[in-house]
Amino acid sequence: MEKLSAIVPCYNEQDALPYFYKEICSVAESMPYVEFEIIFVNDGSTDRTLAIAKQFAEQDPRVKYVSFSRNFGKEAAIYAGLSYSKGDYAAIMDADLQDPPSLLPQMYDAITKEGYDSAATRRVTRKGEPPIRSFFARCFYKFMHKISKTEIVDGARDFRLMTRQFVNALLEMGEYNRFSKGLFGWVGFETKWIEFENVERVAGETKWSFWKLLVYSIEGIVAFSTAPLALAAFTGVILCLAAFVMICFIIIRTLIFGDPTSGWPSMVCIIFLLGGLQLFSIGILGEYLAKTYLETKKRPLFICKETNIEDK
Structure with a gap:
């Protein structure tokens, strides 16, 4: 039986x-x-x-x-x-x-x-x-x-x-x-x-x-997809291109119209945006690194x- x-x-x-x-x-x-x-x-x-x-x-x-x-x-x-x-x-x-x-x-x-x-x-x-x-x-x-x-x-x-x-x-x-x-x-x-x-x-x-379900869902995403890593890399490439375009624009504007004084609020917003994206990307990398670290311990x-x- x-x-x-x-x-x-x-x-x-x-x-x-x-x-x-x-x-x-x-x-x-x-x-x-x-x-x-x-x-x-x-x-x-x-x-x-x-x-x-x-x-x-x-x-x-x-x-x-x-x-x-x-x-x-x-x-x-x-x-x-x-x-x-x-x-x-x-x-x-x-x-x-x-x-x-x-x-x-x-x-x-x-x-x-x-x-x-x-x-x-x-x-x-x-x-x-x-x-x-x-x-x-x-x-x-x-x-x-x-x-x-x-x-x-x-x-x-x-x-x-x-x-x-x-x-x-x-x-x-x-x-x-x-x-x-x-x-x-x-x-x-x-x-x-x-x-x-x-x-x-x-x-x-x-x-x-x-909260436990949220953590569990993150476990699933990290365990069965590397898409978040690709997303972080893609975001970095887009921001680099955007920064390059902005630099060219500022140089051309300065040569043509001079260098007018800009307000600091826009600069602060940009810094916060880029800083937040950097920390977000580091967090994604850290999540994958943490899982790798736990796997290498070989704990039961x-x-x-x-x-x-x-x-x-």
Whole structure:
């Protein structure tokens, strides 16, 4: 019998875990032809998330848990879950039920019967989400589509079912700065997209603030495109040409009309403009340099404090 590993990154999800466990067990019962393995990855939670996961593990041998020494982030939790999973197939899903486990049978059929390497999900609506957050999310996907060759689908969730070959390809990329939505597209393979309407959290509060999402989007841009570097260089070339034209204009005007005294406000504005553009360009370079610096350190993506999985 084939095994399916359900990987569930958790950060302070004590309220949602009971609902999720009940739902995933119901789905497992509807798929008796598959052996389930449920891996809860505790990403340094400060509530009873780990205790609840241990409680599930005591009463259900299918339940496994991996607990970090501190909060390393969702990307590290995803990588850890994939590296500890033993299934022929692996599914990544959130504990808040915004990734409906009821879609798993359809995703499984897409791989086993239709021949796809993965089955991914995307939201067709953002009902219940703050309008400004939805607006910036759509802008991000449109921007990434223009500057990156890697396919990143609008509304795509991390919720997807993958073959072991797909999982192994992801694990081979041990980069420290991870952006899973981009990595999924970069490794290629054939993916079937399954659409569903947005589902609100079953319990608890989201851990993704606007600021965290903004930082995460910058991670994605830097990880999968060098367009910002090209933009900085292009801006520098344009300003140099503009400066050359202005110098020629000033020289010609001085020779013809003399050297009238100019006001200082325009000069200050130009200085501020050029200074701001220089700092902006340096900031872009610094962002790429910082990512390179972190990669060269070769630090582990996560540190496992305790787990009930005997052999990794």
